[in-house]
Amino acid sequence: MIRFGSTLQNYWDWRAAGNFIFGGTGSGLLILATLMSWPGPLEPAAGLPAVVLIGLGLFLVWLEIGRPWRFLHVFFHPQTSWMTREGSVAVLLLPLALLAIVFAQGWLLALTGVLAIAFLYCQARILQASKGIPAWREPAVVPLIVISGLTEGTALLFLISAVAGQPQSWTEPLLVILLAARGYAWVRYRAALTAAEAPAEALAALGRFNPLLLGGGNVLPLVLALAATALPTQQLPLMFSAALLALAGGWLSKFVIIRKAAHLQGYAVGRLRRGRPQIRPPVRRKPDRFVS
């Protein structure tokens, strides 16, 4: 097959990346915060930053759209659009999280946690549905984004609790597990892209950042977190460093996936065939509203 013309997409810039970065961390933090706060109310020191992060991500998307005052149209297509689903979940999630901070209701907290999981999952599926970008449509991107959101949320929760003088010790083993899982998801993602013959430029971009992302963003914080359990006297600074690196690693990986490895499918000469084609009817035969 002859392939050519794969260039880096410029349709979604740093603002879109910001939604995946802040939204992922925010929803991850909210999931962890609901677990920490059970049976309620939601701990405001974790809940409020999570709400702000998710809101900031959505605000960045709003800044990117070409017709910002039509933003309500984003809710029109829940049948198939993961963007509509993300927006719809966010509309429920943000007020519910605020209510969960005020009212000590188990069901409210549980619903907030479930919606935060749904939000994170929607973000991952938004990328996977982008068929024009091989590095996004790869199914292995879904676990990577979800695990990364959880890792970032855990890291941020530890940082917040440590700064508040009450480090949550249960986050330490969880961070170790999540860092190992994220490292594996990253390696698996890259291998899947190579197997799928993603554009060489995208693979090269991921390769360039690999030492920083896998080494600096996963292996090093994993070693630091393990060292923290072995060295009780240095536990706090080691865990603090591990959490910071885990957070930065997640943010950088999303920036790289969305802004550096997002090469378009390009054009191709396909496999030659002979004979009358099998005709597939259009999936949705929707009349054109402008034609009588």
Add this chain to the structure above:
Amino acid sequence: MTRWVMVADLNRCVGCQTCTAACKHTNATLPQVQWRKVIDIEWGSYPDAHRLFMPVGCQHCADPPCMSVCPSTATGQREDGIVTIDYDLCIGCGYCMVACPYQARYKVTRPHFAYGDEPMPSEAVRFDEGRMGVAQKCTFCSDRVDEGLARGLTPGIDPEATPGCVNACIADALSFGDIEDENSNVSRLLEEKTWFQMHGELETETGFYYLWDGGKQEE
């Protein structure tokens, strides 16, 4: 049922970009927008070097990824397979642009005209503010098709009912017609020649077919 498709004969295309110019003229697209364009492909190296010209644009897929991702339902699909954009619904999120595997969509937030920021009189007359900040792409000249049909004409045969790019092609490389009709011009071409669809592995089932003999004509 009718399913409009386009057929591009790569053995005939000379890369003159007349279709590109005709499309721009017909649809009054801005200079940074090309609903139809011809890609110049070179591969191999001397003495085994090859060159090919490939007209590209919206492939009017049967299962368009742009439509399923669109959050506003601005991207739709007609009964005859033509993929449409409702400029009044589109929010310009660009999701369809990253979902399209054919790089067929454009979004212009700030217009640039042929000679800078100010339009020439001819550009000013046809400038469409409704296309600003939203996704846009090839329509298969659906207005011409519909108007032609209303007048009893046959798209792909009668020029008044045929997309501008097809009418303009100097090499007769582009054809337009109803693939559901076994006797149509496009059906006959696909019956007689070898063809391919771009990115068939993505199962979008394009409404755009390329005729090619695999380079035999060069030999």
